[in-house]
Amino acid sequence: MSNAPSLLEVDQLSVSFDNKAVVDRVDLRIDAGARVGLIGESGSGKSLTAAAIADITPPGAEVTGSVRHEGRELVGLHNRARHRLRSGGIALVSQDALTALNPLVRVEDQLAIPLRRRGVARRRCAAEQRDLLASVGLDDAERLLRGYPGQLSGGQRQRVLLAMALATQPSLLLADEPTTALDPTVQAEVLALLRALTTAEQPAAAQPPSLLFISHDLAVVAQLCTHVVVLRAGRVVERGPVSEIIAAPKHSYTRELLEATRSIGMPQEVS
Numbered sequence: 001m002s003n004a005p006s007l008l009e010v011d012q013l014s015v016s017f018d019n020k021a022v023v024d025r026v027d028l029r030i031d032a033g034a035r036v037g038l039i040g041e042s043g044s045g046k047s048l049t050a051a052a053i054a055d056i057t058p059p060g061a062e063v064t065g066s067v068r069h070e071g072r073e074l075v076g077l078h079n080r081a082r083h084r085l086r087s088g089g090i091a092l093v094s095q096d097a098l099t100a101l102n103p104l105v106r107v108e109d110q111l112a113i114p115l116r117r118r119g120v121a122r123r124r125c126a127a128e129q130r131d132l133l134a135s136v137g138l139d140d141a142e143r144l145l146r147g148y149p150g151q152l153s154g155g156q157r158q159r160v161l162l163a164m165a166l167a168t169q170p171s172l173l174l175a176d177e178p179t180t181a182l183d184p185t186v187q188a189e190v191l192a193l194l195r196a197l198t199t200a201e202q203p204a205a206a207q208p209p210s211l212l213f214i215s216h217d218l219a220v221v222a223q224l225c226t227h228v229v230v231l232r233a234g235r236v237v238e239r240g241p242v243s244e245i246i247a248a249p250k251h252s253y254t255r256e257l258l259e260a261t262r263s264i265g266m267p268q269e270v271s
């Protein structure tokens with residue numbers, strides 16, 4: 001990656017519990033237009049890295065280091081300033097839509113929250129909601145909007161979560177294993193959607209958000225991402241363009257991940 005200022009610059013980011021670092025001095029760059037895969041085995045610190053970037057670490061976590069988004073430092077900001085940034089800059093899609101959505105609130109009311117925060121007038125909300133649902137491949141907008149999360153399929157809920165993230169018009173989308181809870185066919189559809197939403201397919205289209213995609217699956221990252229960062233026990237052990245890492249992994253741990261991928265079969269097709 002170049003030396004020019006990046007959309008997101010993470011320097012020496014650590015997350016500790018009781019003085020023990022579980023994310024350990026992580027450096028990360030995401031340029032506009034890049035799709036970066038953050039990969040590592042369970043417990044390697046992927047989710048907490050994303051949580052620290054999105055400022056949603058759990059109680060007891062101590063975050064040190066620097067996270068700059070479009071040049072603005074996010075670590076140590078007061079809550080209100082962070083809140084403003086989050087509704088216009090970095091959006092998170094988590095792996096468990098059922099937990100992320102409020103089961104007692106209709107989809108339309110949940111989708112209205114990021115729109116209002118963005119300043120969309122109440123009378124414009126319904127049209128925006130339909131457009132957002134269409135952009136994530138959900139056509140039956142009227143029915144879905146009136147429903148509760150529990151009345152939707154897993155794939156539909158994940159798409160609603162994606163729509164809520166897009167409603168903030170983010171420049172960076174953090175996707176934390178967004179397809180883990182889905183069956184393989186729906187998984188492939190949602191991954192294809194993520195790729196379409198984060199790829200400038202039409203030259204005239206507005207700049208799509210960059211992506212930080214968290215996964216333990218190198219095959220999926222290879223299909224979706226431009227770059228990959230490999231995390232092991234909280235530390236970055238390897239990084240680079242995805243094609244280079246796949247062709248010639250330098251670290252033994254990356255080779256193990258690659259071997260594991262090959263033993264399960266060819267990468268899943270997401271295009």
Ligand SMILES: Nc1ncnc2c1ncn2[C@@H]1O[C@H](COP(=O)(O)OP(=O)(O)OP(=O)(O)O)[C@@H](O)[C@H]1O
Nearest residue numbers: 017022040041042043044045046047048049058216
């Ligand atoms: N609230 C917490 N208190 C103490 N330790 C925690 C807490 N949350 C996570 N950890 C520890 O931090 C480490 C990193 O966790 P993290 O969830 O970031 O891993 P991960 O790579 O995302 O794993 P997975 O792929 O299973 O989601 C783990 O060892 C975990 O046990």
